Amino acid sequence: MKYNFNQIIKIISNPKIFVFTIIWLMVLVFVGTVEQKDIGLFAAQNKYFSSTIIWFYAIPLPGGLLTMTVLSINLFSFFFKPNIWNKNKLGVLIVHIGALILLIGSGITSVFSKEGNMIIIENEQSNYMHSFYYKEFTILNLDEYQDSIEVINFNEKLFSNEQILSYSNLPFQIKIEKYFINSKISPRENDDLLPLRGDAIKFELKEKFPEKEMNENISGIMYQIISEDESVNGYYIYQLEQKMPEVITINNMNYALLLRPARTYLPFEIKLEDFQKTMHPGTNIAKSFSSEIFLIEKETSRRILIEMNAPLRYKGYTLYQASFAELQDGREATVLAVVQNYGRLFPYISSIIMCIGVLLQMIIRIPGLMKK
Amino acid sequence: MKSYSSLFLYLILILLHVGCKTESDITVYKIKKSRSVNTQNNNKKAKLNWTAPNHWIQKAPTDFRLASFNISTNNGSIIDLSITTFPGDAGGIEQNVNRWRRQINLEPENINIILQAAQKESSMLGEYFIFELKNEINDQAIIAAIIPYLDNIQSSVLETIFIKMNGSNKNLQELKYEFELFCKSIHWQQ
Numbered sequence: 001m002k003y004n005f006n007q008i009i010k011i012i013s014n015p016k017i018f019v020f021t022i023i024w025l026m027v028l029v030f031v032g033t034v035e036q037k038d039i040g041l042f043a044a045q046n047k048y049f050s051s052t053i054i055w056f057y058a059i060p061l062p063g064g065l066l067t068m069t070v071l072s073i074n075l076f077s078f079f080f081k082p083n084i085w086n087k088n089k090l091g092v093l094i095v096h097i098g099a100l101i102l103l104i105g106s107g108i109t110s111v112f113s114k115e116g117n118m119i120i121i122e123n124e125q126s127n128y129m130h131s132f133y134y135k136e137f138t139i140l141n142l143d144e145y146q147d148s149i150e151v152i153n154f155n156e157k158l159f160s161n162e163q164i165l166s167y168s169n170l171p172f173q174i175k176i177e178k179y180f181i182n183s184k185i186s187p188r189e190n191d192d193l194l195p196l197r198g199d200a201i202k203f204e205l206k207e208k209f210p211e212k213e214m215n216e217n218i219s220g221i222m223y224q225i226i227s228e229d230e231s232v233n234g235y236y237i238y239q240l241e242q243k244m245p246e247v248i249t250i251n252n253m254n255y256a257l258l259l260r261p262a263r264t265y266l267p268f269e270i271k272l273e274d275f276q277k278t279m280h281p282g283t284n285i286a287k288s289f290s291s292e293i294f295l296i297e298k299e300t301s302r303r304i305l306i307e308m309n310a311p312l313r314y315k316g317y318t319l320y321q322a323s324f325a326e327l328q329d330g331r332e333a334t335v336l337a338v339v340q341n342y343g344r345l346f347p348y349i350s351s352i353i354m355c356i357g358v359l360l361q362m363i364i365r366i367p368g369l370m371k372k
Numbered sequence: 373m374k375s376y377s378s379l380f381l382y383l384i385l386i387l388l389h390v391g392c393k394t395e396s397d398i399t400v401y402k403i404k405k406s407r408s409v410n411t412q413n414n415n416k417k418a419k420l421n422w423t424a425p426n427h428w429i430q431k432a433p434t435d436f437r438l439a440s441f442n443i444s445t446n447n448g449s450i451i452d453l454s455i456t457t458f459p460g461d462a463g464g465i466e467q468n469v470n471r472w473r474r475q476i477n478l479e480p481e482n483i484n485i486i487l488q489a490a491q492k493e494s495s496m497l498g499e500y501f502i503f504e505l506k507n508e509i510n511d512q513a514i515i516a517a518i519i520p521y522l523d524n525i526q527s528s529v530l531e532t533i534f535i536k537m538n539g540s541n542k543n544l545q546e547l548k549y550e551f552e553l554f555c556k557s558i559h560w561q562q
Contacts, residue, residue, distance in 0.1 A: 146432075148402040155397040167398065198471065201480060231477050244463045249475050265401070 006082055013077035021071040028064055040212030042133050072103045091361020098354030105346020113341040114264050121333040125271035129338040130261035133214045140256040171250050172227035182208040183220030185239055197234040198246055205237050221259050267315055269296040275332045289324055291334040316340055423557040425550050445543045453537040462532040465518055469503055476512035496559040506541050514538040517555045
């Protein structure tokens with residue numbers, strides 16, 4: 001049976017699809033919110049809202065990503081319905097446009113946004129943020145270039161067992177043996193894998209159940225170096241909070257290997273000039289804190305105050321005063337939460353457009369209602 | 373009708389493409405070498421200073437090295453000497469010395485044997501050890517010093533300074549005395 005374009009549009013734009021997807025999204029929000037208490041926000045978000053399929057025992061159910069995609073296609077197809085573009089339906093069209101803008105904004109946010117934190121000690125500066133959630137395996141090529149270090153980052157998505165990490169400019173490959181989102185280090189009990197190198201000689205990594213808060217997890221990785229230099233080949237371990245990277249030398253060139261929170265480098269630097277905190281009277285509970293910073297870009301810098309409820313917005317990044325830390329040597333550090341979200345204005349724009357659409361449709365309908 | 377259907381399909385494809393787009397899983401970039409990649413604590417902190425022999429040629433510092441020297445030997449070889457600092461105890465003596473041992477194809481040793489063979493010295497920075505590692509088979513050697521910088525009450529290590537050179541056994545023996553004097557000369561200068 002052949003369908004023409006109009007028939008296909010009629011099926012895809014069926015209002016029932018819209019209703020069922022909205023109801024299903026409400027179910028996902030409810031279930032995700034309840035389970036978040038046990039598994040944490042990030043895990044719940046990944047399981048229910050960023051996934052294509054959710055497995056309920058052996059039954060596949062649509063995840064948030066698939067549901068939103070179906071909803072988007074349903075709304076898109078509305079504009080291709082025959083006879084939809086007439087002045088009596090102008091308000092409805094505008095509401096639909098507003099809804100689509102909201103979905104487009106959420107898509108832009110989910111695909112392109114980045115968030116993390118910057119921890120800067122007083123009188124020091126930084127130009128990158130750490131991801132809250134994701135890790136990267138980093139290899140620093142220290143000696144090949146005179147004035148710079150080549151940084152090669154492998155995304156956490158590549159950390160499946162037996163995965164080989166390689167890059168054309170490196171004289172070695174990394175084979176992932178095990179990666180744990182949360183791990184603990186314990187004395188080595190078996191020597192199944194040989195040769196063991198570095199900390200792996202005495203210690204091994206064991207998996208721990210992930211904590212609800214992602215920043216409480218200490219990720220760990222066991223990997224094998226494969227190269228032509230037998231003195232370097234072998235099995236290594238690295239845990240996230242280890243002080244020193246593993247440094248290997250091949251052909252008189254030094255390479256540093258480490259697991260770290262994924263970094264995003266910013267197009268500017270922040271230098272912390274002074275951190276101030278005000279405590280609630282008679283307590284050790286901070287009432288407010290602020291960071292006086294220099295924003296440094298190329299050769300120029302300017303002084304800016306970042307306070308709670310007064311973030312810095314610059315070049316698409318928003319830096320919020322999130323927290324602080326006191327170091328053992330008495331120095332203070334500011335913790336800035338950094339967000340880059342190109343889609344942040346879309347909800348405001350879509351809300352305004354939808355309100356305009358609703359008002360317009362009411363105005364269009366009033367003469368007809370008055371006649372009745 | 374045909375143009376509408378084509379437009380619709382293009383829009384759907386764009387939507388799906390954007391939805392499926394992911395960042396590259398391998399990213400590569402370069403960062404400028406600065407004094408230290410481990411800490412950015414360069415501004416108010418005291419600087420390390422030293423006295424090096426005239427024939428030691430200082431090279432530009434790199435990100436993991438505070439300083440480097442090229443040292444010529446009698447037989448025309450050039451030995452590389454590096455000075456690096458890391459926060460805290462940087463893994464400790466056993467881990468670092470065994471890493472160097474692996475670099476010249478020596479088997480690891482436990483901390484007691486390492487310390488028995490080490491040379492204990494003292495300077496303005498306090499007590500430290502010099503380690504001499506030799507592989508007679510492949511004629512490779514490393515001479516290195518690990519200098520802990522302690523806090524005011526000598527209870528914890530704020531920073532560890534590594535001075536290291538590697539080359540053939542004979543070349544390093546020739547430079548050993550200069551190396552010892554160089555290590556003794558290292559101090560903090562405000």
